[in-house]
Amino acid sequence: xxxxxxxxxxxxxxxxxxxxxxxxxxxxxxxxxxxxxxxxxxxxxxxxxxxxxxxxxxxxxxxxxxxxxxxxxxxxxxxxxxxxxxxxxxxxxxxxxxxxxxxxxxxxxxxxxxxxxxxxxxxxxxxxxxxxxxxxxxxxxxxxxxxxxxxxxxxxxxxxxxxxxxxxxxxxxxxxxxxxxxxxxxxxxxxxxxxxxxxxxxxxxxxxxxxxxxxxxxxxxxxxxxxxxxxxxxxxxxxxxxxxxxxxxxxxxxxxxxxxxxxxxxxxxxxxx
Numbered sequence: 001x002x003x004x005x006x007x008x009x010x011x012x013x014x015x016x017x018x019x020x021x022x023x024x025x026x027x028x029x030x031x032x033x034x035x036x037x038x039x040x041x042x043x044x045x046x047x048x049x050x051x052x053x054x055x056x057x058x059x060x061x062x063x064x065x066x067x068x069x070x071x072x073x074x075x076x077x078x079x080x081x082x083x084x085x086x087x088x089x090x091x092x093x094x095x096x097x098x099x100x101x102x103x104x105x106x107x108x109x110x111x112x113x114x115x116x117x118x119x120x121x122x123x124x125x126x127x128x129x130x131x132x133x134x135x136x137x138x139x140x141x142x143x144x145x146x147x148x149x150x151x152x153x154x155x156x157x158x159x160x161x162x163x164x165x166x167x168x169x170x171x172x173x174x175x176x177x178x179x180x181x182x183x184x185x186x187x188x189x190x191x192x193x194x195x196x197x198x199x200x201x202x203x204x205x206x207x208x209x210x211x212x213x214x215x216x217x218x219x220x221x222x223x224x225x226x227x228x229x230x231x232x233x234x235x236x237x238x239x240x241x242x243x244x245x246x247x248x249x250x251x252x253x254x255x256x257x258x259x260x261x262x263x264x265x266x267x268x269x270x271x272x273x
Contacts, residue, residue: 020102068110118238125163162176
């Protein structure tokens with residue numbers, strides 16, 4: 001397995017990042033996860049645009065997108081696989097043992113791992129933790145991910161693959177690594193960006209291709225929604241058959257099934273929409 005680290009390909013077993021890297025010591029970094037199909041990244045331009053927005057939100061220098069594209073191509077070419085999880089990590093680099101940044105410049109790592117297509121439906125839980133829709137990191141895809149690790153572990157303990165958060169005012173927000181959609185009276189709704197959710201790439205494409213509406217929703221909408229589904233880079237569109245103790249029989253329902261078909265067709269026709 002070969003990865004890209006600071007300018008070139010290296011063997012994964014021997015590649016090293018400093019123990020003083022700010023991404024490790026204080027979570028000062030941003031990242032993107034990109035689906036790669038037969039060596040081709042999906043929606044790469046959108047992901048790189050978001051990587052830049054996230055970096056700017058942390059006050060990091062803009063990543064060199066030409067280098068990032070070269071790195072992605074080199075890693076995918078060196079590690080052929082039918083379906084891959086391409087991970088871009090961009091951190092504040094070598095720094096002091098505190099929140100102040102050093103002067104060594106950012107660290108860029110690009111790696112890929114093989115994955116499988118997700119099941120057509122899954123179970124989710126809600127958690128008592130909240131997303132802070134007014135926080136300094138709101139809307140940024142950062143490496144400060146421990147909150148998601150804790151919530152996802154709770155989901156796994158309860159036989160689910162995802163945990164859903166409300167925000168601080170009790171409105172439905174997002175999952176640990178996904179956006180959430182609900183179907184009400186045949187119409188598709190998803191929380192607005194103002195709820196504190198990440199502006200997911202698959203979320204945006206799904207909304208564009210299906211006509212889903214951004215709607216401010218209470219978290220208890222999950223108790224009465226006709227259908228629920230998740231979107232993310234590796235889930236694409238995935239139906240939900242259980243929310244906490246509530247079963248949604250027949251998942252994927254007709255509206256979700258149509259959204260799944262539309263996404264598969266449109267994504268299959270354009271790898272960089």
